[in-house]
Amino acid sequence: MNLDTFRAETREWLEANCPQSMRNNPFHFEDAHEVYSTDDAIVWRDRMAAKGWTAPTWPKAYGGGGMDYDTHRVFQEEMAAIKALPGATGMGLAMIGPTLMEYGTEEQRQRHIPKIITGEVTWCQGYSEPGSGSDLASLQTKAVLKDGKFVLNGQKIWTSGAQHADWMFALVRTDPNAAKHDGISFVLLDMHQSGVTIKPIPLISGSSPFCETFFDDAVALEEDLVSELNKGWSVGKRLLQYERSAAPSRAKKKGKPANPYALTAKEYIGEIDGKIADSEAREKIVKQTMLEKSMQLTVKRVFEESKSGKAPGATTSIFKLVGSTISKESSALQSELRGTAGAGWEGDSFTEKELDACRGWLRDRAVTIYGGTNEVQMNIISKRVLGLPDK
Template identity: 35%
Template sequence: MDLRFGEADEEFRAEVRGWLDANLRGEFAELVGTGGPGREHEHIEGRIAWERRLGEGGWIGLGWPERDGGRALSWERQVIFHEEYARAGAPGRVGHIGEQLLGPTLLMFGTDEQRARFLPGILSGTELWCQGYSEPGAGSDLAAVRTRAVSRDGQWHIDGQKVWTSLAQHADWCFVLARTDPDQQRHRGLSYLLVPMNQPGVQVRPIVQLTGTAEFNEVFFDDARAAASDVVGEPGEGWKVAMGTLAVERGVSTFGQQMGFARELDTVVASARESGALADPEIAERLLDSWIELRVLRYTAVMTLGVPAGTTPGTEANVAKLMWAPWHQRLGELAVDVLGADATVTPGADDLTDAQVLYLFTRADTIYGGSNEVQRNVIAQRMLGLPRERGRWT
C-alpha cells in the first residue's frame, strides 16, 4: 500500500490544519503540547472540554459509517487528521478509549440499540470510557480473569478488581471482561459488560508511577450494577469480543503516535547537539538507527492499513506493538544518555525533565497493552500457526 495523497486529500489536510489553528487558541491555547502517556495529569479539565470541541467540529469517529454518526472517511484522510493533530501539538486525547476501542467494538459486535445508545456520547465527546481488562494475576494472561458477574433481577451484579485502568478516575463508563459462567474455565464463560462508573459499587484508587503521576488506577467492583441489555455479544462470548477490541487497538491513530515519536526524536537530537554528545560516534549511530527504525515503523503501518470499520483485523496490532514498544524504550534510554550526568538532576523536588519522563515512562512500554512475550506468542500461534507453548499463557 502506497501512502501518497491526491490533490483532494491535500485540500482536506489544509482544512484540518486550519481548524486546529483556529481552535487551539483562547481557552485551549494552554493545552498545546500537554497530555499523553506519562503526562495524563496535565490540564485534565481543559482536555475534557477539548473532547467536546472536537465532537462539535465532527472530528471524532472519522472512519465510522455514516449510518452510525461517523464521516466514513478513507484511511488516507484519517491518517492526515492524526498526522496534523500531532504536528499541531494538540493535547493528548482523553476520549481515545471510547473512540478507538469501544466504538469499533460496538460497530463489530453491538446491537442496533447499543450503537444508538453509546456511540453518540463518544462522537460528541460527552461520555468518556475506560477499559476493565487486567487484574492482579491476570494481566498478560487475560483468560485468567476472576471478576465475576451474575444476572439477577434484570441486572448484572459485578464483583471483583481491575488494575492498570487508564483514566478510570475521569471515565463515565467502563467495558469490563467478567466471568459470567462459573462452571467454565479460561476463555470460556466470559462476558463483555458495559458498566457505569458513577455508582456506589465502583471505587477507583490511583496508582502512583515512577514519574510521580497517577494515570493508571485500581478499580474495585462491589455489587456494581449493569443493565441486563448492556452485554456486548451473547453472554459467554466475551473472549471473542475482547479479542476484537484488542485487534482494533492500533489503527490509523498509529500515525499520530508516530508523529509524536518524531517530535521526541527531534528533541533528543537537539539535546545531543547542545550537549556535544552528537560528536560521540556511538551516540550519532544510535540517533541514526532511531530515525531509520521510525521510518520502518511508518512503512509497516502503511502496509497494514485498509481494514474497514466494523470488521475484525488479524495480528497486525500485535506486530505493531512488538515493533514500536522496544523502539520507544530505546529512545528513552538514548534521551538520558545524551545528557550524561545532567540526566540525574531534577529541576525541582517534585519535577522531572521531559527526558526523565520519557525514560521512566517507557520502562512500561514493553509491558502494558500486552507484554512483548505475549505479543510473540500471539503472532506465533495466530499468524505462523505454531503450537501453543505448554505451561504458558495463551
C-alpha cells in the same frame, strides 16, 4: 467535494478554530486527563465534535465524520501542518467505540457512540486482575444475572484512568463451571455507583495513571451485555486488536524534520564539523531512527491494507511489541544523551526538559508490560502470524 477544495476549507477552518495551546503540545498518555481538561481543550473538543472530526472516519449516523481513506489522509496532513492535537482521545475512541460498531446492538451504538464522539463520556478498561494479567482468561471477577442486572463482585487492576472514567468495559466470569476461555462475558457498567471503589497506584515516575478497582455488588445492566452471554472472550480479544492497531498513525508534516535525538546530542555532547562529537551516540541515534522509520512505514502499509474493510488482526500485536519497545528505548536514549542532566528528579539545577526526560525514562519502564507484555505479543505473533507450533 474534491480533495483540493476539502484541503483548502479544512486548512482555513483549523487555523481559525484550533487554540494555540492545542498545537505543538506532545504528551504522554499519563498526562491526557490534565491536557484535555483545560478550557481550551474543551472548546477544541466541542468544535471538532460538531464537525464529527473527533472520530473522522466513523459513520455520520453516530456523529462521526464519515471520511473515506483519501479524505482522511488530507485531514491528517492538515492537522499535522499546524501540529494540532486530536479533538479528543482515550479508550472510547481507540477501543470500545470500534468494538461496539462491530459487536454491539444498534441500540448500544446509538446510546454510547455519540457520547464518545462528543467527549461527554470517558471510558476505562476492566481486564487484568491480581493473578490474571498475562493469563487473562483465568479472571475471577464474578457477574451473576438477576432481575435484568449483572451483579459484579471482584477486583480489577491496572485500570488506566479509572479515577476519571464515567464508564468501564469489562470482562467478567458469568459461568464459573465452564472452561477457562468460556463462561466469560463482556459487559459495560457505569462507574458512578456505590458498588465501585477506585484506588490510584503511585508509580516511580510520580504519577498515578493506573488504579485498583473493586466491585462490591456493582451493577451492569443486562442491556449492556455486548454480544452473547458467556461469549465475551472473542469480543475482548477483538478489542485488544483495535487497541494495538491504534499505534501512531498521524500524518507527518511535509518536509524533513530535525532529528530530536541529534538536536539533544549536539546540545549536551557537542559537535565536530557539524557531526555529533561522540561516535557511539551517533550509532545509537541512527539505530533508533531507523527503527522508528520502519515502524512508520509498517503502520502506513497496514492502514492502506485496511481500506479493504477488514478488521485488524493478529498482526496488530507487531504494533504493540515494536511500538512499546520504541517508546521505552526512545525515552532511555533521550535521558542518556543528556548525561547526568538526564537523571534529575527535582531541583533548580535542572531545566524542565531535563526533569521531563528523567521522569519519561522512569515512566516508560512500564510500557513493555502494560496493555499486554512483550512476551505475550511475541507468543501471539509466533502462533497466529508466523504459524509456528507450540513446541
